[in-house]
Amino acid sequence: MSLLTESPAWQALTRHRQEMEGVAMRDLFDQCPGRFPRFTVNGCGILLDYSKNRITEDTLDLLLKLARASDLEVWRARLFAGVRINHTEQRAVLHTALRSQAGRPVMVDGVDLAPEIYAARQRMGRFVKAVHIGNHTGYSGDRFTDVVNIGIGGSDLGPAMVAQALRPYHHPDMRVWYVSNVDGNHLNETIEGLDPNKTLFVITSKTFTTEETMTNARSAREWFLAGGGTEADIARHFVAVSTNKQAVRAFGIDQALMFGFWDWVGGRFSLWSAVGLSLALAIGNNHFDRLLAGAAAMDEHFNTAPFDANMPVVLGMLGVWYINFWESRAHAVVPYDQNFSRLPAYLQQLEMESNGKSVDRDGRLIDYATAPVIFGEPGSNAQHSFFQLLHQGSGVIPVDFLAAATTHKPFGDHHRILLANMLAQSEALMRGRNATEAQAELEATSPTAAVLKRLLPHKVFTGNKPSNTLLYNKLDPYTLGALIALYEHKVFVQGVIWNINSFDQWGVELGKSLAHTIRLELFAKPGTTTPTNHGGPNHGGPNHDSSTAGQIAWLSENQN
Numbered sequence: 001m002s003l004l005t006e007s008p009a010w011q012a013l014t015r016h017r018q019e020m021e022g023v024a025m026r027d028l029f030d031q032c033p034g035r036f037p038r039f040t041v042n043g044c045g046i047l048l049d050y051s052k053n054r055i056t057e058d059t060l061d062l063l064l065k066l067a068r069a070s071d072l073e074v075w076r077a078r079l080f081a082g083v084r085i086n087h088t089e090q091r092a093v094l095h096t097a098l099r100s101q102a103g104r105p106v107m108v109d110g111v112d113l114a115p116e117i118y119a120a121r122q123r124m125g126r127f128v129k130a131v132h133i134g135n136h137t138g139y140s141g142d143r144f145t146d147v148v149n150i151g152i153g154g155s156d157l158g159p160a161m162v163a164q165a166l167r168p169y170h171h172p173d174m175r176v177w178y179v180s181n182v183d184g185n186h187l188n189e190t191i192e193g194l195d196p197n198k199t200l201f202v203i204t205s206k207t208f209t210t211e212e213t214m215t216n217a218r219s220a221r222e223w224f225l226a227g228g229g230t231e232a233d234i235a236r237h238f239v240a241v242s243t244n245k246q247a248v249r250a251f252g253i254d255q256a257l258m259f260g261f262w263d264w265v266g267g268r269f270s271l272w273s274a275v276g277l278s279l280a281l282a283i284g285n286n287h288f289d290r291l292l293a294g295a296a297a298m299d300e301h302f303n304t305a306p307f308d309a310n311m312p313v314v315l316g317m318l319g320v321w322y323i324n325f326w327e328s329r330a331h332a333v334v335p336y337d338q339n340f341s342r343l344p345a346y347l348q349q350l351e352m353e354s355n356g357k358s359v360d361r362d363g364r365l366i367d368y369a370t371a372p373v374i375f376g377e378p379g380s381n382a383q384h385s386f387f388q389l390l391h392q393g394s395g396v397i398p399v400d401f402l403a404a405a406t407t408h409k410p411f412g413d414h415h416r417i418l419l420a421n422m423l424a425q426s427e428a429l430m431r432g433r434n435a436t437e438a439q440a441e442l443e444a445t446s447p448t449a450a451v452l453k454r455l456l457p458h459k460v461f462t463g464n465k466p467s468n469t470l471l472y473n474k475l476d477p478y479t480l481g482a483l484i485a486l487y488e489h490k491v492f493v494q495g496v497i498w499n500i501n502s503f504d505q506w507g508v509e510l511g512k513s514l515a516h517t518i519r520l521e522l523f524a525k526p527g528t529t530t531p532t533n534h535g536g537p538n539h540g541g542p543n544h545d546s547s548t549a550g551q552i553a554w555l556s557e558n559q560n
Contacts, residue, residue, distance in 0.1 A: 009066040017325040044482035052430040063317040082108040086503035095269035099292035138197040139233040149278035151204035154267025156180040159279040161342035168408040176282040182212035196227030208247035294481025316493030328396040333376035336403040344376030354502040399467040432463015
């Protein structure tokens with residue numbers, strides 16, 4: 001056993017879990033009419049209702065004792081103070097500084113980085129304004145109508161998710177596209193039909209060497225040149241978000257259009273930096289500033305609110321409760337907003353890349369689960385796909401529901417129906433339908449005794465399925481900024497409890513290096529040699545297992 005699982009706080013929760021085994025949430029609601037106000041938190045324009053969880057006052061108390069025993073207050077202070085808590089890479093973790101409001105210092109190693117951060121933000125804002133008012137145009141003087149962001153991972157998922165979620169706030173004359181997959185279909189289908197003279201490319205890669213991104217960038221460059229642009233025009237039509245000046249210059253991008261950021265900005269936390277340039281071009285500087293302000297408000301809430309009224313702490317500890325004490329291995333995220341459909345994909349990276357770890361901060365193997373599998377789709381579509389598993393499947397899969405009281409696009413009775421579906425799903429998951437209720441419903445259809453007996457087991461829902469509901473007036477930039485920061489801090493809370501580094505991602509490196517080796521061998525002519533197989537024949541030499549070698553050979557031999 002580890003120090004964590006042997007701790008008094010952990011052992012107390014283990015005993016409490018056994019006590020909660022037979023407790024039904026519907027009974028908790030019947031016994032306590034005030035359960036809703038007791039288990040809700042308000043902040044930053046968001047209502048978090050976590051009353052539909054398998055918890056009591058004692059559960060919450062024990063979870064918060066675990067948080068305190070894990071020194072969450074200390075780690076939170078280190079986060080905001082710029083301490084190098086990403087110890088494997090010796091970096092501070094200061095994405096919160098990117099959205100801090102003017103006048104607040106940002107200290108790292110005794111140096112105030114605030115002036116540098118604000119200067120970078122203002123420089124980005126000036127470029128966005130120049131594009132919007134027509135001071136920076138295409139090579140023939142036409143205004144840009146399309147922006148294509150080329151990136152992958154954190155250089156794509158965050159900006160792409162926010163740009164889609166905030167479609168009602170887009171600049172009326174600007175369309176923004178996101179290309180991430182190295183599959184050529186993604187780039188081809190995006191730029192097909194665009195006018196090279198009116199298209200601005202934002203190449204987002206910290207190192208400017210990421211294989212998928214640079215492959216797409218080079219192909220976009222070829223498309224631009226084939227469409228009428230010249231080498232000299234690349235400097236107007238291509239912008240870099242990177243720190244590699246030499247590679248950016250070699251690509252042909254004007255150094256004045258290179259926007260950098262810092263090593264204390266992790267990819268999945270970077271949309272607040274110049275990585276959000278495409279997003280700022282989509283929604284404009286004022287709305288981008290409101291996005292930052294909403295995130296900053298949630299930072300303040302997380303940093304100051306008491307634990308029992310602290311949304312990131314509550315959400316994080318509820319996750320620990322289910323993952324570590326109810327053996328839950330998955331978590332569903334269901335936004336009831338079609339424009340918010342990319343949220344689950346964004347949270348997949350945020351949570352699973354951050355906390356998908358099997359060693360603690362000291363490099364010791366851990367004996368407890370960490371990040372769950374995050375999945376989801378927008379409601380009400382999700383109700384007609386995986387909700388069957390949520391309602392009647394075995395095991396515990398918590399759900400986060402998200403919805404706005406006000407829609408941007410009123411259209412008949414659509415929004416009322418949408419919200420009614422969400423509220424019904426959360427109630428059904430909690431309440432279920434017992435055998436007596438199911439039998440009464442069946443008997444209303446006058447079935448035969450044989451039919452009643454046959455169908456009854458299939459009509460029973462155990463209920464007791466946990467969910468959180470996040471409600472807000474409207475999905476505007478400020479609210480969205482607060483929601484994203486809420487989930488960022490939830491991930492941080494859980495990483496502290498599990499004693500892991502949530503800010504490195506060494507697990508993605510091995511596949512990248514192997515892919516480079518295989519690329520040199522794949523589709524090589526039979527009988528040739530490559531530098532990677534030490535003189536052996538192509539099609540997967542001695543460097544590969546028989547499965548990988550066999551697949552390389554099959555693909556090479558069957559390519560048209």
